Amino acid sequence: MLNANKLRNRLLAAALFAMLLASAPMPARAASKEIIELQTQVQQLLDMVQRLQSTLDGRFGVLQHLVEQAADNSNQMTATVNALQQKINAQSESGNGKLDAVSGQVQSLNDSVDELKSRIAKLDKSVQELQSQLQNIQSPPAGVATTGAVPAGVLASPVAGLPGGAPATNQIPPLQITFQAGVRDYNAARYDVAAGEFQDVLRYYPLDDLAGTAQFYLGEIAYRQQNYTDAIKSYNAVLEGFSGNPKAPAAQLRKGLALLQINKREAGIHELRLLVQRHPQTPEAAQARAKLNGLGVRISAR
Numbered sequence: 001m002l003n004a005n006k007l008r009n010r011l012l013a014a015a016l017f018a019m020l021l022a023s024a025p026m027p028a029r030a031a032s033k034e035i036i037e038l039q040t041q042v043q044q045l046l047d048m049v050q051r052l053q054s055t056l057d058g059r060f061g062v063l064q065h066l067v068e069q070a071a072d073n074s075n076q077m078t079a080t081v082n083a084l085q086q087k088i089n090a091q092s093e094s095g096n097g098k099l100d101a102v103s104g105q106v107q108s109l110n111d112s113v114d115e116l117k118s119r120i121a122k123l124d125k126s127v128q129e130l131q132s133q134l135q136n137i138q139s140p141p142a143g144v145a146t147t148g149a150v151p152a153g154v155l156a157s158p159v160a161g162l163p164g165g166a167p168a169t170n171q172i173p174p175l176q177i178t179f180q181a182g183v184r185d186y187n188a189a190r191y192d193v194a195a196g197e198f199q200d201v202l203r204y205y206p207l208d209d210l211a212g213t214a215q216f217y218l219g220e221i222a223y224r225q226q227n228y229t230d231a232i233k234s235y236n237a238v239l240e241g242f243s244g245n246p247k248a249p250a251a252q253l254r255k256g257l258a259l260l261q262i263n264k265r266e267a268g269i270h271e272l273r274l275l276v277q278r279h280p281q282t283p284e285a286a287q288a289r290a291k292l293n294g295l296g297v298r299i300s301a302r
Helices: 002-023 033-138 175-187 191-204 209-224 228-241 248-261 265-278 283-294
Strands: none
Touching: 033 175, 033 283, 175 191, 175 209, 191 209, 209 228, 209 248, 228 248, 248 265, 248 283, 265 283
16 A cells, blocks of 8 residues: 555656646757657556556555444444343353252251151151060069959050150140251241241250251241341351351351342352352352352452
């Protein structure tokens, strides 16, 4: 492009010089064939300059069109990338919500399995005790007539530890049965009933390990009912009063998510970061990292 401009300028200068020579006064004897030839060359130079100008204009137009096409393609690519980023962010948010729900169901299932194992162990112990009692009934002590009558002492004590056959009057609900009923009602979305059962566990067994788990489920009930403020209070009770409870990582995760739900972004991010620092190898920490990445928050690799 630069060389073409230089050439065009030189041709214009030559043509102008030739025109000046042609227009200069000359002796009559100089008006000869040489002047005619010079004028012819000048005209040829002018024609070449015009053709060169036309060629340059055409190439410039093509170049400008290519630049416009490149700009349009760049704008389209930018719009496509932005749309793809928005779609990825939306899918990430949806995936996080589903992951939270599945995590809660898995936690409930694990608790149910643990409680079922405990109940099976207790039932096994009760069966062994009943078998022992039956053996004692079938083998009465020496000196008792075996006429088919059962000793009065045995009939008066149908359950070991309750003399005279007096029924139990203990009004405190049994721990395992009450907690398991709460988990069952929670999974069935009977939240009011489940909340009462978990509160009974906290009221009558405040020092038991299941009390911390019951407190966590109270937070889960409030979270599912979108009562995020009460949910945060319950999660705080787990973290402050039952820090060694297996539900502590889940409580911190859910607390961070609840804070984000009420637009306390910085506090929620702080809780999620704290969870990753305290329990880096837990599934809850993995969920916290995924949520932070979805929020565009950088976290240090561990």
